Amino acid sequence: MRIALLAPALAAAFLAAPAPAAETRIPDAALAQMGELRTRALADDTGWKVVESLTTEIGPRLAGSEADARAVAWAVAKFHALGFDRVWSEPVTFPKWERRSEHAAVVGAHAQPLAITALGGSVGGTVEAQVVRFPDLAALEAAADGSLAGRIAFVDFQMQAARDGSGYRAGGAVRSRGPSVAIRKGAIGFLMRSAGTDNHRVPHTGITRYDDGLEPVPAAALSIPDADQLARLAARGPVSVRLALDCGWDGQYTSHNVIGQITGRSRPQEVVLIGAHLDSWDLGTGAVDDAAGIGITMAAARLIAQMPRRPARSIRVVAYANEEQGLLGGRAYAQAHADGIALHQLAAESDFGAGRIYAFNTGAPAHARAATAQIAGALAPLGIAYAPDKGGPGPDIIPLAARGVTWAWLAQDGSDYFHLHHTADDTLDKIDPAALAQNVAAYAVFAYLAADAEGDFGSAPKAASPAP
Structure with missing residues (x-):
C-alpha cells in the first residue's frame, strides 16, 4: 500500500526534475584552427604596443584623477583603432x-x-x-x-x-x-x-x-x-x-568601464568576457598592474577578429574602472548586466602581471568539463597545464561569479609580481615581450574556443552573494 502511494509521487518528481544538460564540446573545425592562431599570436606585438601606449601616454592612473579621465578616453580610442565592432562605456561612481x-x-x-x-x-x-x-x-x-x-x-x-x-x-x-x-x-x-x-x-x-x-x-x-x-x-x-x-577623501567621482566587442557570427548576443582593470596606483606607471592585462585582452580579441571564421559568440573585452579601491568597476558591471548572466558564457580577467601562463581551468559543471579539457589541450603547446581542481575568478570577475557567471582561470607565474606590485618600480621595462605574447596567445585560444563551443559552460542566474 505504501509502495503504491509512493510510486506516483516518485514519477511526478522524476518528470519535474530538470533534464541533465547536454555535454558541451568544442567543434573539431575550431580546434583545427588553433595551431595557426597560436603561431600568429606568438609573433604579434599588438599586446606590447598597447601596454607601451597606455604606460607612456597616460602613465599612472589613480582612480578619480585627471589621468583616470584620460585613460578612459584612451581606451575608447584604442578599441576603435584596433577594429572592435562595438565600443561603449558605462559609468562607475565612487569616492575620490x-x-x-x-x-x-x-x-x-x-x-x-x-x-x-x-x-x-x-x-x-x-x-x-x-x-x-x-x-x-x-x-x-x-x-x-x-x-x-x-x-x-x-x-x-x-x-x-x-x-x-x-x-x-x-x-x-x-x-x-x-x-x-x-x-x-x-x-x-x-x-x-x-x-x-x-x-x-x-x-x-x-x-x-x-x-x-x-x-x-x-x-x-x-x-x-x-x-x-x-x-x-x-x-x-x-x-x-x-x-x-x-x-x-575628496568628494565623489564618476569614471567608466570601457567595453569593446568583437561580434560573433551566429550567437552574437552571447559573450565570452575577458578583461583587465584600467586604473592603477599612482607611484609607478601601472605596467604589470594592470596595463599588461589591458594589452593581453585587447590583443587577443583583435587576433580573433582577424580569423577567417569568427566564433559563434561575441568576444567582449572590459577595461574595468577602479579595481584598486575595491573592485568598483567589477561590481558596477555585474549590477548593470544582472539580467544577462546566462548570456555570459565564460569570464576571465588578466590581473596578475605579465608572467607566463602555466595552468588553466574553469568553474564549469560536469557537463562542460570535457570542453574545458579540450581547451586545455589546445593551450598545452604554450606550456600550459590543465589543473582541473584549481583556480578561481579574477578580482573583477568575482561579482559576476557571485551572480552565476562561470569563471575561467589562466594562471600567470607571479613569482616576482610582488616585487613590483603597487610600487614606483611598476614600469614598462619590467615586462618581457615574449612572455606577454604567450599570454596573448593563451587568451586568444581560450576565448575563441569558449565562444565557439557547442553547448554552454553553466552560467545561470543566482541570488548575488554579499559583496566581496
Whole structure:
C-alpha cells in the first residue's frame, strides 16, 4: 500500500526534475584552427604596443584623477583603432581619494629619513610617537585594548613570494585590517612592512579601510629595507617616528568601464568576457598592474577578429574602472548586466602581471568539463597545464561569479609580481615581450574556443552573494 502511494509521487518528481544538460564540446573545425592562431599570436606585438601606449601616454592612473579621465578616453580610442565592432562605456561612481605628500623619519638620537607611502584610503595628519613593533597581525590583535595609547603601531610581517601569489592573503590582511586593529589598541598612527617580496627601497601602497565607528589615524607602508632598519632600531631600545601624511577623501567621482566587442557570427548576443582593470596606483606607471592585462585582452580579441571564421559568440573585452579601491568597476558591471548572466558564457580577467601562463581551468559543471579539457589541450603547446581542481575568478570577475557567471582561470607565474606590485618600480621595462605574447596567445585560444563551443559552460542566474 505504501509502495503504491509512493510510486506516483516518485514519477511526478522524476518528470519535474530538470533534464541533465547536454555535454558541451568544442567543434573539431575550431580546434583545427588553433595551431595557426597560436603561431600568429606568438609573433604579434599588438599586446606590447598597447601596454607601451597606455604606460607612456597616460602613465599612472589613480582612480578619480585627471589621468583616470584620460585613460578612459584612451581606451575608447584604442578599441576603435584596433577594429572592435562595438565600443561603449558605462559609468562607475565612487569616492575620490587623493595623495598629496608623505614623509616619515626617525627622530631623536638615531634621526634619519624613512621611505614610506600612505596607504590608499588613509587620512592625512602628522603624528610623532614611540613605535611599538609587532611581528605579525595576530600579535597586534593579541595586544590589550588601550595598550598602544599615544604610540604608533608597527606590524613587521614579511610576506613570502610564491608562483601563485598565495602569500598576499596574509600580507594584504595587514594592510586592510591592521589600521583598525591598531586604533582599537589606542594607537595614534600605523606603520607596516610593505606587502611585497622585493628588497628595494620602494614602498608598496594599496587600499585600506577603517571599521565603522573608529576615528581614523594616519596609515603608511615602509619599504622593506626601511622596515628592517626600523626593526633593528627598535631592538636597540625605544625609537620614535614622525609620520606626516597629506592625503584623504575628496568628494565623489564618476569614471567608466570601457567595453569593446568583437561580434560573433551566429550567437552574437552571447559573450565570452575577458578583461583587465584600467586604473592603477599612482607611484609607478601601472605596467604589470594592470596595463599588461589591458594589452593581453585587447590583443587577443583583435587576433580573433582577424580569423577567417569568427566564433559563434561575441568576444567582449572590459577595461574595468577602479579595481584598486575595491573592485568598483567589477561590481558596477555585474549590477548593470544582472539580467544577462546566462548570456555570459565564460569570464576571465588578466590581473596578475605579465608572467607566463602555466595552468588553466574553469568553474564549469560536469557537463562542460570535457570542453574545458579540450581547451586545455589546445593551450598545452604554450606550456600550459590543465589543473582541473584549481583556480578561481579574477578580482573583477568575482561579482559576476557571485551572480552565476562561470569563471575561467589562466594562471600567470607571479613569482616576482610582488616585487613590483603597487610600487614606483611598476614600469614598462619590467615586462618581457615574449612572455606577454604567450599570454596573448593563451587568451586568444581560450576565448575563441569558449565562444565557439557547442553547448554552454553553466552560467545561470543566482541570488548575488554579499559583496566581496
